[in-house]
Amino acid sequence: MNVLIVYAHPEPRSLNGALKDFTVQRLRTAGHAVQLSDLYAMGWKAPIDARDSLDHDLESRFDPSQDSRRAFASGRQSPDIAAEQDKLRWADALILQFPLWWFSMPAILKGWVDRVYAYGFAYGVGEHSDARWGDRYGEGTMVGKRAMLIVTTGGWASHYSPRGINGPMDDLLFPIQHGILHYPGFDVLPPFVVYRTSRIDEARFADIREQLGERLDSLWRTEPIAYRKQNGGDYEIPALTLRPEVAPGAEGLCIHVIGSDG
Numbered sequence: 396m397n398v399l400i401v402y403a404h405p406e407p408r409s410l411n412g413a414l415k416d417f418t419v420q421r422l423r424t425a426g427h428a429v430q431l432s433d434l435y436a437m438g439w440k441a442p443i444d445a446r447d448s449l450d451h452d453l454e455s456r457f458d459p460s461q462d463s464r465r466a467f468a469s470g471r472q473s474p475d476i477a478a479e480q481d482k483l484r485w486a487d488a489l490i491l492q493f494p495l496w497w498f499s500m501p502a503i504l505k506g507w508v509d510r511v512y513a514y515g516f517a518y519g520v521g522e523h524s525d526a527r528w529g530d531r532y533g534e535g536t537m538v539g540k541r542a543m544l545i546v547t548t549g550g551w552a553s554h555y556s557p558r559g560i561n562g563p564m565d566d567l568l569f570p571i572q573h574g575i576l577h578y579p580g581f582d583v584l585p586p587f588v589v590y591r592t593s594r595i596d597e598a599r600f601a602d603i604r605e606q607l608g609e610r611l612d613s614l615w616r617t618e619p620i621a622y623r624k625q626n627g628g629d630y631e632i633p634a635l636t637l638r639p640e641v642a643p644g645a646e647g648l649c650i651h652v653i654g655s656d657g
Contacts, residue, residue, distance in 0.1 A: 396427045396428070396487040396488060396614075396615065397427070397428045397429075397430075397485050397486050397487045397488070398422050398427050398428070398429050398430070398486060398487065398488045398489075398490065398614075399429075399430050399431075399432065399482045399483060399485070399486035399488070399489050399490070400415065400418060400419065400429065400430070400431045400432065400489075400490045400492060401432045401434065401489065401490070401491050401492070401504065401507060402415050402431060402432065402433050402434065402492045402493070403434045403435065403491075403492070403493040403494075403500065403501045403503050403504035403507075404435065404492075404493065404494060404501075405435040407436075410547060410589070410592055410595060410600075411492065411493070411494055411547055413600070414492070414545065414547075414589070414603070414604075414607065415431075415433075415492055417604055417607065417608075418490065418492070418545065418607065418611060419431060421607075421608050421611050421612075422611055425611070425612065430482050430485070430486070432479060432482065432507070434503045434504060434507055435503065437475075439475070439503055439506065439507060440475065440506070440510070441502055441503045441505070441506025441507070441509075441510075442506060442509075443459055443463075443506070443509040443510050444457065445457040445462065446473065447462070447463065447466065447472065447473045447476060447510055448462050448463075448465065448466035448471055448472065448473070449466070449471040449472070449473065450465075450466070450469070450471050460514050460519070461514070463513045463514040463515075464513070464514035464515050464519060466513070467513040467514060467515045467516055468515055472513065473510075475510075476510050476511055476513065479507065479510075479511040480511055480513070480516055483511070483537070486540060487540055487541065488540060488541040488542065488543070488614055488615075489537075489540065489541070489542040489543075489576075489581065490542070490543050490544075490545060491504065491542070491543075491544050491545070491571070491576075492544075492545040492546075493544075493545075493546060493547075494546070494547045494548065494592075495546050495547065495548040495550075495567070498561070498562075498567055499567075499570075499571075500571060508575055512575075512579070516536060517535070517536060517537070517578075517579040518531065518535075518578070518579065520535060520536060521534065521535070525632060525633060526632065527626050527632065528625065528626070528632050528633055528635060530580070530626075531578050531579065531580075531625060532573075532577055532578055532622070532623075532624060532625035532626075533577060533580060533622065533623070533624030533625060533626070533627065534580055534624065534625070534626060535578070535579040535580035536579055536580060537576075537579040537580035537581045538580035539580075539582075540580070540581050540582070541581065541582045541583075541584060541614065541615065541619070542576040542581035542582070542583050542584065543583070543584040543585075543586065543587065543610070543614065544568060544571065544572065544586040544587070544588075545586070545587045545589075545607070546568070546586055546587070546588045546589070547588075547589045547592050548588065548589070548590055548591075548592065549591065549592050549593055550590060550591065551590055551591050552590040552591070554590075555567070555588075555590070564586075564588060565648075566648055568586055569648045572586070572620065573622055573648075573651060577620075577622045582619040583619055583620045583622065584614070584617045584618075584619055584620070585617070585620060587606075587607055587610050589603055620652060621652055621653040621654060621655075622651060622652055622653075623637075623651050623652070623653055629641045637650060637651075
C-alpha cells in the first residue's frame with residue numbers, strides 16, 4: 396500500500412521526530428511505499444494567498460475559494476500545491492502527525508490543508524440540489540482511502556477525559572477528523588495519542604513504539620470511526636441537520652457518530 400505522512404514538528408530530535416522515523420521504518424519494513432511531507436524541513440508556505448495561482452494579479456481582489464477553483468481547473472496552481480495533491484492521489488492512506496499546540500494542529504499543518512485542499516480537489520465537488528448537497532462527509536475525492544492522526548500532547552490523559560478540564564480528546568480532534576478528513580471522503584481511523592510527553596523515559600518510549608507499531612501493522616484492518624454520511628439518509632437536505640427520528644433528543648458532536656449518541 397502507499398502511505399503519505401504529513402509531519403509537522405520543527406525539531407528532528409524531538410519525540411515527534413523519533414516517532415516519525417519509527418513510523419516510516421515500520422511501514423517500509425512491512426512492504427509499504429511511503430512518502431513523507433516534512434513541512435518544516437520543506438519550508439512549507441502556510442498562508443493561502445494570491446501567489447498560490449500562477450496567474451495571480453496582485454491588483455485584483457483576492458478570493459480564496461474562487462481563485463483556488465480557477466487555478467485548480469486550469470492547472471495553474473503553485474507547483475508545491477500540485478505536488479502535494481499528487482501525493483494524495485497516490486496514497487492509499489494518509490497519516491497526519493503533529494503535536495497538539497493550543498488545542499489544535501500547528502499553523503504550518505493547517506496551512507497545508509488550506510492550500511492543498513483546493514476548490515474542485517477536496518471541496519466544491521458533486522451535485523448541489525434538494526436531494527444532495529455535494530460529494531462530502533463520507534463521499535468525495537478521497538473515498539476508498541484511509542486516514543489516521545498521530546498526536547502528542549503534554550497534558551495527562553485525565554486532562555482530556557470526558558470530564559477533564561481540557562475537554563474530551565475526541566471533541567478536540569473532531570474538526571480535524573470529521574471536518575478535514577471525513578469531509579472529502581477518508582475513512583478515519585481512531586487516533587494514536589501520546590499523553591504527558593515531558594515524562595517519557597526509555598521504558599515508556601519502548602511501550603509507545605510497540606503500541607504504535609501495532610496500530611501501523613493493522614492500518615488496513617482497523618475499523619474506522621462510524622461517522623454518518625451526509626447523503627446517506629440521516630440528514631435533512633439542504634438544512635443538513637439530523638432528521639428528528641435519528642438520535643432523538645441528543646445534541647453535540649457525538650450525534651454524528653453512529654452508536655455514540657446515547
